[in-house]
Amino acid sequence: LDPVVRDELIDLLLDFVRDENHAILISSHIVSDLEKLCDTIAFLHKGRLLLCEDKDTLREEYALWHGTAGQLEELDKNAIVSRRVTAYGAEALVKRELVPAGSTLTPVSIEELFVLMVKGENVR
Numbered sequence: 683l684d685p686v687v688r689d690e691l692i693d694l695l696l697d698f699v700r701d702e703n704h705a706i707l708i709s710s711h712i713v714s715d716l717e718k719l720c721d722t723i724a725f726l727h728k729g730r731l732l733l734c735e736d737k738d739t740l741r742e743e744y745a746l747w748h749g750t751a752g753q754l755e756e757l758d759k760n761a762i763v764s765r766r767v768t769a770y771g772a773e774a775l776v777k778r779e780l781v782p783a784g785s786t787l788t789p790v791s792i793e794e795l796f797v798l799m800v801k802g803e804n805v806r
C-alpha cells in the first residue's frame with residue numbers, strides 16, 4: 683500500500699480495536715505499523731516462534747547496552763540475549779533486570795529488538 687492509504691488503513695484498524703470485543707491478527711514486515719497497532723507481538727523467524735509477548739512488557743524487560751568488546755565480556759551472560767561486535771564497539775540486547783545498576787541502557791524499539799534477535803550473535 684502507498685503511505686497515505688496505509689495510514690488510513692491503520693486508522694480504520696485502530697478504530698475497530700478500540701472496542702475491546704474486537705481483535706485483529708496482522709502480519710507485516712513494517713514493524714512501525716505493528717508498534718502502532720498491536721498490544722501483543724509474536725515474532726516468527728525461519729518457522730520458529732522467537733517471542734510472543736505484550737508490547738509494553740517487551741519494552742520494560744529488554745534494553746540496548748552499548749560499550750566496548752571488553753566491557754561486553756564482563757556482563758553476566760544470562761543478561762545478554764543477543765550481541766553484535768563491530769570495529770566501532772559492541773551492542774547487546776539485554777534483560778534489564780540482570781544488568782548491574784549503574785549500567786547505561788537505552789530503550790529498545792520493537793524493530794531493534796527483532797533485528798538484534800535475528801542478526802546478532804545469540805548467546806544461548
